[in-house]
Amino acid sequence: xxxxxxxxxxxxxxxxxxxxxxxxxxxxxxxxxxxxxxxxxxxxxxxxxxxxxxxxxxxxxxxxxxxxxxxxxxxxxxxxxxxxxxxxxxxxxxxxxxxxxxxxxxxxxxxxxxxxxxxxxx
Amino acid sequence: xxxxxxxxxxxxxxxxxxxxxxxxxxxxxxxxxxxxxxxxxxxxxxxxxxxxxxxxxxxxxxxxxxxxxxxxxxxxxxxxxxxxxxxxxxxxxxxxxxxxxxxxxxxxxxxxxxxxxxxxxxxxxxxxxxxxxxxxxxxxxxxxxxxxxxxxxxxxxxxxxxxxxxxxxxxxxxxxxxxxxxxxxxxxxxxxxxxxxxxxxxxxxxxxxxxxxxxxxxxxxxxxxxxxxxxxxxxxxxxxxxxxxxxxxxxxxxxxxxxxxxxxxxxxxxxxxxxxxxxxxxxxxxxxxxxxxxxxxxxxxxxxxxxxxxxxxxxxxxxxxxxxxxxxxxxxxxxxxxxxxxxxxxxxxxxxxxxxxxxxxxxxxxxxxxx
Numbered sequence: 001x002x003x004x005x006x007x008x009x010x011x012x013x014x015x016x017x018x019x020x021x022x023x024x025x026x027x028x029x030x031x032x033x034x035x036x037x038x039x040x041x042x043x044x045x046x047x048x049x050x051x052x053x054x055x056x057x058x059x060x061x062x063x064x065x066x067x068x069x070x071x072x073x074x075x076x077x078x079x080x081x082x083x084x085x086x087x088x089x090x091x092x093x094x095x096x097x098x099x100x101x102x103x104x105x106x107x108x109x110x111x112x113x114x115x116x117x118x119x120x121x122x
Numbered sequence: 123x124x125x126x127x128x129x130x131x132x133x134x135x136x137x138x139x140x141x142x143x144x145x146x147x148x149x150x151x152x153x154x155x156x157x158x159x160x161x162x163x164x165x166x167x168x169x170x171x172x173x174x175x176x177x178x179x180x181x182x183x184x185x186x187x188x189x190x191x192x193x194x195x196x197x198x199x200x201x202x203x204x205x206x207x208x209x210x211x212x213x214x215x216x217x218x219x220x221x222x223x224x225x226x227x228x229x230x231x232x233x234x235x236x237x238x239x240x241x242x243x244x245x246x247x248x249x250x251x252x253x254x255x256x257x258x259x260x261x262x263x264x265x266x267x268x269x270x271x272x273x274x275x276x277x278x279x280x281x282x283x284x285x286x287x288x289x290x291x292x293x294x295x296x297x298x299x300x301x302x303x304x305x306x307x308x309x310x311x312x313x314x315x316x317x318x319x320x321x322x323x324x325x326x327x328x329x330x331x332x333x334x335x336x337x338x339x340x341x342x343x344x345x346x347x348x349x350x351x352x353x354x355x356x357x358x359x360x361x362x363x364x365x366x367x368x369x370x371x372x373x374x375x376x377x378x379x380x381x382x383x384x385x386x387x388x389x390x391x392x393x394x395x396x397x398x399x400x401x402x403x404x405x406x407x408x409x410x411x412x413x414x415x416x417x418x419x420x421x422x423x424x425x426x427x428x429x430x431x432x433x434x435x436x437x438x439x440x441x442x443x444x445x446x447x448x449x450x451x452x453x454x455x456x457x458x459x460x461x462x463x464x465x466x467x468x469x470x471x472x473x474x475x476x477x478x479x480x481x482x483x484x485x486x487x488x489x490x491x492x493x
Contacts, residue, residue, distance in 0.1 A: 033161060033165055033166055033351070034165050034166055034167040034446075036420075036422065036444040036451075037420050037421050037422060037444070037451075039421060039473070055473065057421065057422050057444070058444075059166045059167060059170075059351060059355055059443060059444045059446065060160070060166065060351055060443075061424075062422070062424065081420070
């Protein structure tokens with residue numbers, strides 16, 4: 001059964017076994033405003049927790065996406081290249097950004113659950 | 123994910139329309155010391171499109187409004203700016219800039235002949251410096267800052283018909299004309315100009331009447347509020363310079379492509395700060411030019427991105443982002459003279475990677491002023 005965690009940098013990560021899906025939260029998408037471009041890393045790229053794993057550009061500004069845990073990209077959502085605005089439309093459901101393989105699942109313990117994240121953003 | 127915009131700086135100033143912005147759900151940010159709406163709930167893309175298709179209302183009350191009162195004010199102002207004001211007819215406005223001794227731009231501004239005085243509007247971020255500059259250099263002229271008036275910009279193809287419901291005289295106004303008019307018994311100054319590339323008006327109205335009048339305009343089905351975010355994307359597509367980015371003390375009007383704002387008598391006669399530098403650049407051409415830059419990929423290229431050709435730096439972007447009407451990234455910046463020709467292919471170094479782009483003519487969208 002999948003469990004969803006949240007980072008202080010406003011990423012969500014839904015974990016199912018040793019594979020996880022990563023996206024940005026609705027709060028982050030609202031703050032960014034109209035998203036016009038997503039720069040993605042490639043399959044096989046490996047990252048440490050906190051590494052820059054991509055860039056989201058809104059009309060206003062560019063914002064980096066950070067790896068919430070150590071991981072390897074197994075799939076990037078290429079649909080975002082042609083339709084970046086889907087992150088505004090469904091940030092926490094359809095518009096996932098990466099599927100990754102977890103390197104150290106124990107790091108998930110450092111992330112927040114939904115209630116803790118909700119408290120963070122007020 | 124970080125770098126979400128900062129909301130609410132500690133003690134920014136408020137315009138007379140502040141309550142209206144909050145009631146409309148405006149996302150308030152600190153801009154040049156003012157608490158201003160960067161966007162409303164519909165978002166920048168929708169606000170931008172609204173302005174291009176119908177009409178958008180912007181609060182620009184943070185912009186400085188100044189009256190220059192006294193004999194020969196136009197002649198004296200010519201000593202600070204390279205434009206001609208002594209020949210500026212009553213009711214006409216002109217874009218100009220203060221220059222420094224090396225031909226750099228201290229600020230850009232609009233000067234209108236209001237009959238008995240000159241009506242000057244200056245950038246919000248520069249109003250204190252500009253007022254001090256004028257007070258120090260305009261001997262015998264009263265430099266009066268107008269602090270009890272809001273400034274409302276109504277921009278877009280429907281602006282005329284919306285404003286004419288309140289003031290029919292605006293139908294007879296041409297681009298860069300200004301009138302004193304009555305709206306609901308209030309004296310207002312209406313100028314037909316703006317910063318979006320669209321037809322439109324800026325209305326200077328007493329602070330006590332501003333909120334009510336803005337609400338009347340917004341009650342029109344073709345008028346929606348727009349924030350500073352859309353104002354920036356609109357002006358960028360229209361190829362209009364932003365002070366602090368595209369024009370600064372380190373850029374001259376000739377480099378910035380603003381020679382059109384220097385009338386013939388001033389080009390030849392000089393008599394303004396930095397005239398020797400500017401006249402030499404008019405004669406010989408500047409070493410670099412402000413140009414339009416069209417990224418050929420999807421990634422926006424923002425201010426500070428370096429332009430290269432064959433691995434050599436040839437310029438830098440001064441304004442860039444996404445153009446909602448263009449439907450892709452757009453930018454402006456300076457390139458060396460040898461690389462400024464329209465159609466030149468260059469590389470943009472975005473996050474360390476070279477991305478293809480092309481030098482294009484400005485503006486990115488057709489300007490729709492009422493000539």
